[in-house]
Amino acid sequence: MTKKLLTNCVLFDPRDGTLAANTSILIADDRVAEVSGQPIRVSADETIDLRGRTVIPGLIDCHVHVNAVRVSSGLAATRVLPASFVAAAAASIMRGMLMRGFTSIRDAGGADRGLREAVEQDLFTGPRLFIAGRAISQTGGHGDFRERVDLSEPCGCAHMMNGIGGIADGIPAVQQAVRDEIRLGADQIKIMASGGVASAADPVHFMQYSRGELDAIVDEARRAATYVMAHAYTPEAVSRAIEAGVRTIEHGNLIDAATARLMAEHGAYLVPTLVTYHALAEHGSTLGFPPAMLAKLGSIIEVGTRSLRLAQEAGVKMAFGTDLLGELHQHQSREFLIRAEALSPLDLLRSATVIGAEVLRMEGRLGVVAPGAYADLLAVDGNPLESLELLQEQGRHLPLIMKGGRAIKNTLDG
Numbered sequence: 094m095t096k097k098l099l100t101n102c103v104l105f106d107p108r109d110g111t112l113a114a115n116t117s118i119l120i121a122d123d124r125v126a127e128v129s130g131q132p133i134r135v136s137a138d139e140t141i142d143l144r145g146r147t148v149i150p151g152l153i154d155c156h157v158h159v160n161a162v163r164v165s166s167g168l169a170a171t172r173v174l175p176a177s178f179v180a181a182a183a184a185s186i187m188r189g190m191l192m193r194g195f196t197s198i199r200d201a202g203g204a205d206r207g208l209r210e211a212v213e214q215d216l217f218t219g220p221r222l223f224i225a226g227r228a229i230s231q232t233g234g235h236g237d238f239r240e241r242v243d244l245s246e247p248c249g250c251a252h253m254m255n256g257i258g259g260i261a262d263g264i265p266a267v268q269q270a271v272r273d274e275i276r277l278g279a280d281q282i283k284i285m286a287s288g289g290v291a292s293a294a295d296p297v298h299f300m301q302y303s304r305g306e307l308d309a310i311v312d313e314a315r316r317a318a319t320y321v322m323a324h325a326y327t328p329e330a331v332s333r334a335i336e337a338g339v340r341t342i343e344h345g346n347l348i349d350a351a352t353a354r355l356m357a358e359h360g361a362y363l364v365p366t367l368v369t370y371h372a373l374a375e376h377g378s379t380l381g382f383p384p385a386m387l388a389k390l391g392s393i394i395e396v397g398t399r400s401l402r403l404a405q406e407a408g409v410k411m412a413f414g415t416d417l418l419g420e421l422h423q424h425q426s427r428e429f430l431i432r433a434e435a436l437s438p439l440d441l442l443r444s445a446t447v448i449g450a451e452v453l454r455m456e457g458r459l460g461v462v463a464p465g466a467y468a469d470l471l472a473v474d475g476n477p478l479e480s481l482e483l484l485q486e487q488g489r490h491l492p493l494i495m496k497g498g499r500a501i502k503n504t505l506d507g
Contacts (some may be wrong), residue, residue, distance in 0.1 A: 096121055096469075098137035098497060102148040104462060105478070107446040110439045112476070115494065118148065119469040123497035127464060141493070141505065147476050149442065151220075151469030152484075152497060153195025153449030154425065156343055156364045156414030158257060159190075159222070160203030161181040164373075164419040165381030183208060186422050187219025192488045193426050196469040196496045197221040199281070199452065199457055201255040201343060201416070202228030202236070206278035218501065221469075223453055225283035225322065226274040228258035229267060229281065229310065234301040235324055236260065258285070265310045267302075268438050271313035280453075282314045285439065286323040286339070287330035290373070290389045297347075297389055300330045303415035307337035320454075322364075326393070328352040335359050341452055343414065346393050346400050353400075353407035362452050363404050366416035368428040371423070378396045380420055398435035412452045413445035427475045431482045438478045468498035472505070 097120040104116040119127040119135060125135055162174070162182035183204070190198060198220045200208075209224050210215040230236025236258025261270035272283055274416050286302055289297035295301070302310075314321045320340040325331045328349045331342050335355055341362040342348075347354075348363075356363060370393050404411055415425050421483075429441050450460030454503040457463070462470050472493035478482045494502040 094121055095498070096126075096135060096137045096139075098133060098135060098140045098407075099148065100132070100140060101145055102472075103145060103476075104166055105147055105149045105442070106461070106463075107150065107443045108461060110443075110478075112147070112409060112478070116148070118462060118470075120495075120498045121343070123442070123468055123469050123499075125462055125464055125466050128462065130501055131438040137387065141500075141503075142281045143472055143493070143505070146492070147460060147473040148417050149471050149473060149477065149495075150446045150462050150466075151161045151471060152194045153197045153199075153413060153453065153460060154190065154195045154220075154415055154445070155199045155412040155449050155452050156201045156366050156416050157190070157198045157342075158203050158416065158418065159198070159200055159208065159219075160184050160257065161418040162186065164377060165383075170379035180208065184211070184217040184219065187212065187217060189422060189487070190425060191218060191220050191494065191496065191501055192410075193356040193482065194471045194488055194491050194494060195220050195425065196471075196494070197223070197449070197453065197455075199223040199322075199413075199449075201225055201324075202283045209278070220496070221459070221467075223280040224278065225281050226277050226279040227256070228283040228285060228324070229261055229270045230258045230285040231301050231306075232262050234260075234294060234299075235287070235295055237295075243262045258283075260382070264305055267306050267310050268313050271317075272309055275313075275317045275319070279319070281319050282310065282321045283343075284321060284323050284339075286325040286334045287327055288388055289324060289326070289344075290370070291439075297326050297392060300327070300333065304333060304337060307334060307339070335361050341412070344416070345404075348400050348403060350403050350407065353403040353409055356404070357408040361409070362412055362448070363400070363409050364412045364414040364452070365401060365404075365432070366414040366428070367398070368424055369416040369418070369421070371427075371431060372417060372424045376421060381416075398432065401432060405440070408450070410448050411440075411444050412438075412449045413441070423487065425488075426484050429484055431479055438481055441481065442477060450451050467494055470495050
C-alpha cells in the first residue's frame, strides 16, 4: 500500500461550504484514508506540504462530447473522420480537461467503452469517463445528422457507426437501441427529446419521441439499473421527459417556473450548458460552424441565465456541464463565470463536485475529499469561493492535480 500525506491544507468541503485550515489528508493507494485538523502521525511514502493552499475535490463536468473533435459541421463531424483520428483527438481533449481540474466527466453521446478503458489502463491521460455510448434519436431528430437532401435510409447499426448518435423509431426499436447501448457498456442512456442547435432538420422547439417511446426507453434503462439523460429545451419537451421518468435534463434553457417546479417534485437534475452557446456565437463562424445552425443560437442565448434562476427558486439541483465542440473545449472553465451572473461561487462549486457526484451516482466516492472517497483533488493558489478566476487559464492556478492518489500535475516546488 502506497501512502501519501498532504499537510498544511485549507480544505474546502462542498457539502456544507466550510473551509478548514491546518488540515492534513492521508491517501492510501487511490483513496482518501483520513482527514484531520491535527497532524497525522504516519510513515508516509511521500509528504506534500501545501503551504496553506486551498484543497478542493476534483471537478466534474456532467455534459461533454469528447468525440466532438471539430466545430465544423457540429456534432456530425465524427461521421466523416477515421475512428483512429477521432480517438487520438479525443485523447487530447480529455487531457486538456484533466489539466483544467476536471477529474471526472460524463459523456453525453459518442464516447464508447474503448475510450473509458483506455483511460482506466493509462493508455490515455484523462478524467474518469462515464459514457452514454451513442445518443438515441428519432428520424429527423437532434441525432439525425443527414443533410436535408440526403435520401439514404437511416440504420442504427451502420449509418452512424462513428457518430455521436443513432436513430431508432417506434417502441420496439427504441427498446432494442437502449438494450444495445447497455450491452456495449453504457453507464447511462442519452436521448434527444427536442430539437437542437447542432443539427440541420429540427428547430429547437420541436418535441421528439412520443410518450410511449419515452416510457419504453426509461423502463429499459431502469431494468438495467441505470437512468436516462435527455437533451431538451422547451417547457413542453422537458415536462414530457420528466413525467416519463427521465432523471437529468440537459440544457433546459427555455424552461418556465411551472416546469422547474415539476422537475423539483420529481427529483430531476438540470445540467445547463451555457458556455457552448457563447463560444459558438463568438467563434463558430470562423471555425466553420454552419450558418443555419448559428442562426438557432439567438433564442437560446437571449434567455441567458434565466433558467438558472428559475431552477434555483424551485429547488432543482443543477450539475455543471459545458457541451463544447472541438477547438472550443478550451473554454470549459468559463462556464463558472457565465453562471456566476445568477449563482454564488458556493453554488457553482457544489454543482461541479457533490451534485455532479450525485448525477454520476457516485456519492461519497467523488465530489468530496473525505475518508473512503477517491483521492481526486486539486490544490488552488487562493480561495475559489472569493475568486472563480482561480479556475480559469487552463489550470494555471492549480499547482497540484491528483486523480486516484496520483499526481497528474505537481508544480508546488516550481
